[in-house]
Amino acid sequence: MKLASIDNKTRDGQLVVVNKELTKAVKVPEIAATMQFAIDNWKETEAKLQHVYENLNADKIPDTFDFSSARVLAPIPRAYHWADGSAYVTHVELVRKARNSELPESFWTDPLMYMGASDAFIGATDDIMIENEEWGIDFESEVAVITDDVPAGTNPEDALHHIKLITIINDVSLRNLIPNELSKQFGFYQSKPWTSFAPVVVTPDELDGDWTNGKLHLPLYSTLNGKCIGSPNAGIDMTFDFGQLIAHASKTRSLMAGTVIGSGTVANQGSLNGSSCLAEVRCLEIIKDGKASTPFMRFGDRIEIEMKDRNGNSIFGKINQVVKEYKK
């Protein structure tokens, strides 16, 4: 099934079930008013929501409305836990190569993961509000999953069963603030201002055979100002699958229902199908030409991120955002 949160002037939005074609939706307050409530009580809500979804797809529900990505919030507008992995180690290797730095061997076996700000996820068509272009504005196209309650010490195989919902995200990054933050070793903070989500989240069964072993085997398209920057396949070169990422996150403590786990920038070795962020484009230029020629994003730039199924239909709807100047 497919679920979204629409703007009803509350902090958590209104949960809706969306049809497979992303054209119609229906509110389900009798089952769950919010996405957090649904995932908090997934054992009770899942079957009921699925039932609504099937009836919606069969045109058996009268009170539907046209689903528009313009009205959506992030599917889970504020969450209690957001951990972003860096599962495509080939991307990290490339970034290191561009600055003549060796990749530690352990990076292939011990996942990189940072804790991100989960209190204000933004919607698929929300503007990306940034105060200063000089901060080096970049997008990062990723796959993300939402879990139910995960006990501490869960192993990678069991972790896969805790994945309830899947989507794609844009992990906005401020590249010029990153070196100082990483050098302090306490991780990203100011350099990761906003994370935006596709209009809908879907259950794993929606992805048919393209979701296997904790990986989503489809290309992820990133388009900047109408030009395709990349379409790497998210199922290729993902060093750590989502089961391994969740196991890493839950090694010393439990994860609460509604935890969002990200894949990190999707990247394929050699970048033959392009990149999922401008930083990677610039690293490739540095390796080839000795310097980067592609600038970071400017105010007015539009980023579109989308994943389509094998028939060319949008699975999650499109992230479609413009960077704008934030004035205090």
Next chain:
Amino acid sequence: MKLASIDNKTRDGQLVVVNKELTKAVKVPEIAATMQFAIDNWKETEAKLQHVYENLNADKIPDTFDFSSARVLAPIPRAYHWADGSAYVTHVELVRKARNSELPESFWTDPLMYMGASDAFIGATDDIMIENEEWGIDFESEVAVITDDVPAGTNPEDALHHIKLITIINDVSLRNLIPNELSKQFGFYQSKPWTSFAPVVVTPDELDGDWTNGKLHLPLYSTLNGKCIGSPNAGIDMTFDFGQLIAHASKTRSLMAGTVIGSGTVANQGSLNGSSCLAEVRCLEIIKDGKASTPFMRFGDRIEIEMKDRNGNSIFGKINQVVKEYKK
């Protein structure tokens, strides 16, 4: 006023107003069922809660019950944002000195801050469940504040007005997991499993003249297995006040109501009144003797953390926890 969340078998607990002496409490579902609801709607809820608090202190409320720290959850059992500073730079300097490493000059002007896991804060008397003693279990006694909505780009002075609630916390740390995580530069993750809170949070006016300029000028007592480890004054040697910490956290994005900001381990230069974590005790031993003789915490160890007003009364109630073995 003083507020707490008691266990009612829900994820967010039940908000209660607690009297000044921490002996009686009253539920206030007609004002706010949960702490998050209260802080989400602080402009409407604050005066109403304050009114209940005054009547409670004046013994004018019939439906009270005995307040027991055994029944409390963390005041905000799951929050949307938890950012921990390291505001007592003298502590960081000491840790660096013990490993013969220079403190970068910028650490005195640019706050260290990491994003922590906010989805499962634990209560004042909850056991600290850890799988492995070899991970190097330690407490960290800190001051923390809870904000309302903070716009992006808020300056330190304005930030002070967003501090609505204050408390003390235990930021449990797994010392032997930290070096590997910091070396990866993505910050703490597995090494910061649990954060526990004092039984109550209080509004700044409760602290009389001891809360000034974004600092809490009182000693914070940490007692391990009945032995006082330290009582440094939280108002001394705090390089960055809470206004500066909040301004740092909100530089590139807004903070949602209910954001928790921590001070980092409270420490005074020279550690004359002891320390707020075992890591600091061990660093002092290394500097003095060449090696650490104090072990980290073991299963069965009890940590008590408390702050008293000038009359010797407990302000927030006592954090009083035992470390126990977590079995999968």
